[in-house]
Amino acid sequence: MTSDKANHRFLLSELIRRDFIKKYKRTTFGILWSALSPLFLLLTMDVVFGTFFGRNMPHYTIYLFCGLLLFNYFSAATRSAMRVLYDNAQIYSKVPVPKHYFLISQSVAQAIDFAVSLLVFFIFVAIDGINFHWRFLYLLFPMVCLYFINFGIGMFLSTLYIFFRDINYLWPVVTRIIMYASAIFYDPSILPGIMRRLLNCNPLYMCVDYFRQLIIHSTVPSLSTHLIMIVMAAICALLGWFTYHITRDKIALYV
């Protein structure tokens, strides 16, 4: 028998390829949508909110884009992950394959999607006259954290979706709340003190704030911020894995 590890990698790469191809199958623009959809949203929001909040804030477009970029990744990744176990049921109920491979491949496909919109983001950063700095490498940190947050929450939702379809209607509501709680288009300093403290419990806001501090103010957040983010990402990932782990044998009976 050939080495199992290499074969697993092959399986994963096949799945990732499949997920990514399927995403834009039968579209004219294909992968361009990864760049176009956040762009359209950005322009709309910039026009609408720029007049309210943009007046006394430098680089408001970038400020907004930081929030939108990460929030879009979060919402798209969790929304599509939610259906993964359900949609692939016809495969894993007939072919023995560990179910979490589908979740992993889906999360990687979404990350690739995110990377494309990240390119557009950096083009905007350059246009806005912000100088690139080696410190921008620090941005990998919130991205990795966000990946694990999305992966964990996606896994959690996907498992739950098998048992409670209600999640399908509940999650968009929660996503909307998270959007408002991430200070995407407003300055959090307009909030009263207690709300601002609550904002810091939102892992997505932490990531957004990290991006803004680095890109707009070119300061690296404190060590404690890093540690909190690691802990938050670990909690999300473990929560997802834990939920999946205790229910994975039952999933085949419910789909």
Next chain:
Amino acid sequence: MDGNKILVLDDVSVRYRKQDSRSTSDIVKRILGKSPRNNEFWALKNVSFSLERGDMLGVIGKNGAGKSTMMKAISGTLTPASGTIEKTGKICALLELGTGFDREMTVKENVYLRGAFMGYSKEFIDSKYDEIIDFAEMREFQNSPFRTLSSGMKSRIAFAIASMIEPDIIILDEIFAVGDGDFRKKSQQKMQSIIDNGDTTALMVSHSLQSVRAQCNKVLWLDKGRMVMFGDPNTVCDAYAEYLNTGKLPQTESLAATQENPRNRLKKNTGKRLAEAAVYLMLLLVIIAGCFVWSQYDLLKSYVLAQSLTVEQIENEAANYHRQIDRLLEVDTTRWDTGIFKEGALDIINEEATYTDVAKEVLLQAGDLSRDQYKKALAAAEIEAIKYSHMARLDALVAQMRTEFEAQPEGKYRSLMVYAYTNCDRFYDLEEDCENDMQKVIEEIRTFQRKAGQSEDLADRVWNAYKSEKTYLLSYYCVKLR
């Protein structure tokens, strides 16, 4: 596992749910303990047997006997509720032909995907691909999406993959019922050659006793999830044929060993799974506990800091920063909520807290501060405290004066003082019209003092206090005037 045993089932039971989905009210009932767990159904009960390399097992039984369930459990798509299945090597299961593919992907992509699912490497599938596509006679369709294929084509490609990539165990669930005559013949021949080869263990479900007798060397008879007989094809098939005629099950040993509710038996799998789950749960709890400690870290830090300083030190430090306070407030309150200072100041006035407590609150509010920032915050808190302590004292005073004023209506000057105080904030803001108001008040004071035969310098002092924006001095004179 013994050297030759390639597949061993030990006391395997599979449980299904009868209803498709449970509603919320069912869950509530379950939680309240009002609904018994009657939603379950044992599709397979206490099945044990083993196969050696090269064996060909035929599985017979009526519809709903658990044949397909057993195949699913062996292939690994279903996990048994209890019991263990030990298997060596790669398994290829043809459960329902043509299923388990991705409808949107092309035939070629599906072949690679299926190969990957079964744990083969890219190189291996590369080397087998032509053979598979030719066997299935699908070369011209290799780039069409899978959903466009006919069901016969789907079956052909599925069988082609299964037979070409030489699995160690192959599971065939009534697969020869589909496909056209030519392909059926071809696939049966292929199957026979695989079996004759002696390397592959095959399990097949069939309703044709004739083909079972011809092809298999072992036969398993299932009935309602129970194992009736396992052994030599002719013996089992004869007994089964008799059962089909008479409708009476033979009383066999294995049937007697079956339990009505297999859950009572030892669940090796579940124990292990629970242990793993417990480990994950503990890890999760540790992280949550860590988070909690971390969230209280700022409080702990400020507490330690506050303990290391005496009250005098803090007050001295506050005094040192006193002079710079306007600038500091301007710089730093952009980050801090001044409300917290006010609350803290009121606490100090009510003697429920010290400056240190306020500072702790400030630290909590502002997140992680350096020692320097801490001092600044402390000083800011103190200034606010001084300001607001005067305000609070004045509040008390005004209340008192008002009561007295109502008791002695003749004291007109008192009402003026009340007026002076209540407009204190406006005076402090040094607005133009306030100055006129204040001058009126001063005039009243002068008149009053002249009448009372007192010296008039008090009025001047009040005026000076007002001019130099010393609100609390102003309030002090208000008190004196009483």
